[in-house]
Amino acid sequence: MLEVTLCGTKLRNPLVLASGIRGNSAGLLIRAGKEGAGAATSKSCSLLAREGHANPTMIDTQGVYMNAIGLSNPGVDDEIYEIREAVAKAGIPIIASIYAKEARDFAAVAARISEAKPAMLEVDISCPNVHREGAMFSSYPKDAADVCLAVRDATSIPFSAKLSPDVPNIGEIARACVASGASCITAINTIGGMYIDAHARRAVLANSFGGISGPAIKPVALKSVHLIRKAIGPGVPIIGTGGISTGMDAIEMLMAGATCVGVGTAVATRKESAPFAAIAKEMEAFMKKEGIKKISDLKLQE
């Protein structure tokens, strides 16, 4: 009932572990398979190892989650072993997320990580671009396209471009990515924010700013996915991500136009030992009650 196909790969259900939630290690991606995920995305890895930001890096308050981990990762030469092991043992498709500050480094990381043969790559272009003083690659259609063209030429593995909603026209950015070789779009990444501790008179996160995730961003994610679907048409898959915590959230995301559903923060906040299986069960219960037989029948009324 829940099977879907994502870029030519069959998934038992549309629930995809979102990047960063479980880190870079093979063991944690393998665990997502045991917890019922349809596919698992690794934390973004860069050409060289990165330490990430100082603590505190996470806030969980008033239903809002905000992080500034700073893309800590072991670098692609180590990550390749983790992805290889996950591909061999997870029993679900593995999506290797990559990140860089220049288009040519994206190409280098893509070429190297492809040696581990993940089912897909996810290209995190919602991170700062060194040539634009901190703006994201996904802020401008040309920058987003430049990265996609570089990755397209570096690998034969299908890749998804991961977008930020912090842009005036997300549909235009998605179109530029697809025209430049992306086989899929992942949306959304976290939304930039800030918390202040008035007693301490300072920002709560050591990095001052962080990315908001969890239920607070679901409406933004639904809107973004809907706009992207309108912009790119029906043929290109979308991994709709952002604030998905329950089966009903996942159904709504599919109705907005997503092909698969990324689950991030909820993996840490749901109480079950197998959060993906629990969400899948809730989806099935809704579909049975409504007489809906397959995922592709989940659509908004015209």
Ligand SMILES: Cc1cc2nc3c(=O)[nH]c(=O)nc-3n(C[C@H](O)[C@H](O)[C@H](O)COP(=O)(O)O)c2cc1C
């Ligand atoms: C702790 C944490 C780390 C993350 N790290 C990454 C990352 O390395 N690369 C990436 O593309 N997205 C990263 N994200 C963003 C998530 O993949 C996802 O897009 C976002 O959290 C929204 O989904 P959610 O509301 O289900 O968490 C991270 C999110 C969190 C909470």
